[in-house]
Amino acid sequence: MTTVRPYRSSAPARRGDFVQLLHAEWTKFRTVRGWVAGMIVAVLVIVGFGLFVSGGGVKPSGTKTGACPPGMSSAQCGSAAVSLGTPENTIALYLIGTFAGLIVVAVVATMFMSAEYRRGLIRTTLAASPIRGRVLAAKAIVIGAVAFVTGLAAAGGAVLFATGLAHHRGLSVLAVRWPTELRVIAGTAALIAVAAVFTLAIAAIVRRSGATVTIAIVTVVFPYFLSISNGGAAGVTDFLLRVTPAAAFAVQQPTPQYYLAVTSPATGFFPLAPWAGFAVLCGWTVLALVLAAYLLRRRDA
């Protein structure tokens, strides 16, 4: 080598560089019509489910107090049910479509990453920004932000329209205080956003769209689905909703205290407190991102 230039003379990257990278990834996202359409479909699906259940598609849940959950004495359980009366529906029920919308968002998040591998576009991306961890960070931020906005529109719309429809039909809705309602809506948006980032990280690890979508559905949606459909033994679903990323559905729990006849997430029962459940998903996501960053830096593109 005959050059006299110092080894990394141009290296100190400015903060503006990362903003440029975010701009590039955002441009990538918004210029694929199918991905944008996917996010709109996710909103429509979640709102649609909400309207369906409040519009009479689902009969109001039973009014008799059923079995008490493990860890709650029958006295507590009975008094909780009595003190709350027998509301037909909760806002959690109106968000029953979250799992379906989440699947759509997970597919888009997968494609946002795996399409680059499928087409070999990842090489163009990494040639344009060789610091690979920053590429992953930019992609995660973009898909997370897009999914959050999607979730906010979906959850807000579902609660608003479904509650309106229920009132219109003369059905009572379990009243919750506005901070709780806000937490349920923003929490649902956060659940969708973090689940999208989790899926993106999985896609960066396995680099295949089919496998990624399968993993996302099995870990995030399936345990929740099992519990609302009463498909598994109570002990198993309870355990799954504590340790899998699906624990984050607890953010939809209207209040931690009250307890209804049907002990399922559909009526607002989760084994973990709202933010504790959400923290489980965040933990998995951080793990997946760390592994994805490690592999992305280590593997040949």
Add this chain to the structure above:
Amino acid sequence: MTNPGFLRRPPSPEATIEVDGLRKRFGSTVALDGITFSVPPGQVTGFVGPNGAGKSTTMRVILGLDAADAGTAVVGGQPYWSLRHPLTHVGSLLDASALQPSRTARNHLLWLAHSQGLGSRRVDEVVGVVGLKSAIRRPAGGFSLGMRQRLGIAAALLGDPPILMLDEPFNGMDPEGIVWMRGFLRALAAQGRAVFVSSHLMSELQDTADHLVVVGRGKVIADTSVKDLIAAASGDRVELRTAERAEAMKALADAGAEVSATAPDAVLVKGLSAERTVAALTAKHVTFAEVTTHRATLEEAYMELTRDAVEYRAAPAAGEAAR
């Protein structure tokens, strides 16, 4: 056809690629076996070799996409990963089909431009240069390979880089496109840029490349100027046309030449100059129509060089074997 003189940056003295002792294996396959060469500014350097010789792998290592087991690759004296806004240092085209099919060509260039802090005006400039203006708002998935190559060239030019590195840019181009590409590459080199172009077909680089790096089985077989390579491959050969082929071959063989018939009325003579060939024929009273000093094409020179380095080769055709 197109004048790339719009490019704003003056030729940079940093327009070099230096590759030193690259080694890499994929499992049990040795892809790069100590590749060393450098690409100087102001020239088109051809990077040729049979398929599987290690050309694309070398380019990926230069761009920091693949890690080499040993050796270094620097662009303008620096490792690629340390470059800020790398597309303003090196414009590269590895695979023209690496596109999101539903994204329009313009939007493909737009995200690339954004990643380097460039705006849409620069996108429109490069689109004009490669002659894609009419198709630029169509999804890139519908592009022919030739159009994708032009789009890839546009992407490589976005950052107005002093170094251009293109992997098989002639693939899938129609004859008009090939002529355009040749002129374009020459014009870019004339501006002082280092232009590094790979091809598995030597004929594509005829009249384009000034310098050649020939690789086979992960090794550099030749690192030479095109002129020298052709001179070396032409050797001491003379082509002869004569109606009396048998007599001519006997006369020349007696004079110490190695002769072979190439056509009913043509003979290839090795080991005698044109003058001595004429003298030997005249002495034996053999008539002939034409004697010319053989000048090898680039293709022949290349075949000569890579004869032992071709990885996959068909058995010789029956007629050739019988000869």
